[in-house]
Amino acid sequence: MSSTSTAPPSSMAPSSVQVRNLSYFFGKGDLRKQVLFDISLDLFPGQIVIMTGPSGSGKTTLLTLIGALRSAHEGSLQVLNKELVGLGNRQLVEIRRNIGFIFQAHNLFESLTAAQNVEMAVELTGNFRGKRAQAVDILSQIGLAERADYKPGALSGGQKQRVAIARALVNQPQLILADEPTAALDKQSGRDVVTLMQHLAEEKGCTILMVTHDNRILDVADRIINLVDGRLESDASPQQFVDSHTTKALDQKMFIM
Ligand SMILES: Nc1ncnc2c1ncn2[C@@H]1O[C@H](COP(=O)(O)OP(=O)(O)OP(=O)(O)O)[C@@H](O)[C@H]1O
Numbered sequence: 001m002s003s004t005s006t007a008p009p010s011s012m013a014p015s016s017v018q019v020r021n022l023s024y025f026f027g028k029g030d031l032r033k034q035v036l037f038d039i040s041l042d043l044f045p046g047q048i049v050i051m052t053g054p055s056g057s058g059k060t061t062l063l064t065l066i067g068a069l070r071s072a073h074e075g076s077l078q079v080l081n082k083e084l085v086g087l088g089n090r091q092l093v094e095i096r097r098n099i100g101f102i103f104q105a106h107n108l109f110e111s112l113t114a115a116q117n118v119e120m121a122v123e124l125t126g127n128f129r130g131k132r133a134q135a136v137d138i139l140s141q142i143g144l145a146e147r148a149d150y151k152p153g154a155l156s157g158g159q160k161q162r163v164a165i166a167r168a169l170v171n172q173p174q175l176i177l178a179d180e181p182t183a184a185l186d187k188q189s190g191r192d193v194v195t196l197m198q199h200l201a202e203e204k205g206c207t208i209l210m211v212t213h214d215n216r217i218l219d220v221a222d223r224i225i226n227l228v229d230g231r232l233e234s235d236a237s238p239q240q241f242v243d244s245h246t247t248k249a250l251d252q253k254m255f256i257m
């Protein structure tokens with residue numbers, strides 16, 4: 001692991017996510033099971049960090065803790081300069097407003113068109129006038145201009161996923177958490193989505209933490225962190241990650257864009 005791979009873009013930049021000695025357990029009593037062990041991690045503005053790891057290693061659990069979707073009890077978890085450990089539900093809801101979530105369950109409103117689903121997110125910022133233009137603009141960036149006025153029932157799984165992505169990103173949240181965002185997408189759509197994310201990271205300084213097994217998009221990452229059995233096994237640049245994994249494990253053919 002080199003010192004450059006995990007360093008912030010500027011040595012003075014404060015981290016947007018600071019995890020210290022975070023452990024997490026599911027269940028109580030005899031059923032209590034530890035799924036995260038002593039995780040420490042910093043994510044910085046403008047960084048795209050990919051999280052990989054075997055099924056059941058705790059990736060989604062870590063993502064939902066950072067996203068204030070469940071409460072952490074042990075260790076420290078600072079997100080956008082707020083300590084989440086010990087916060088009540090109402091305060092956690094407040095934190096979530098600044099985070100863009102891309103999870104697999106789309107949760108689109110079936111009675112609204114693609115554009116209207118995205119517009120709802122824009123309305124939360126109080127911007128009613130420009131909402132249609134913003135919605136159509138972001139949908140166009142991910143190849144859905146022609147589907148803007150379709151309802152989810154008339155869209156494919158990948159198109160619905162892209163509407164959900166547009167809705168999560170339209171307000172340019174400071175922190176974006178994504179769980180397998182490109183899994184249901186073809187190569188070009190997946191590329192459009194990561195290009196949009198790169199734009200948000202580079203131009204707006206958004207921090208992006210993305211769980212993915214999609215080797216086609218590893219190249220967008222500034223860092224790749226690997227979670228194994230609830231422990232942070234490595235934190236490296238994409239090149240170091242590729243070098244330290246077998247060709248078979250990576251499916252190098254997929255990695256070449
Ligand atoms: N609500 C829950 N109650 C109890 N155990 C859970 C719960 N959610 C997840 N777990 C367990 O915690 C561990 C980590 O699960 P998690 O969903 O974080 O894994 P993951 O790395 O996201 O896996 P995948 O790649 O399959 O999505 C697993 O052993 C899982 O069975």
Ligand SMILES: [Mg+2]
Pocket residue numbers: 059060061179
């Ligand atoms: Mg998961």
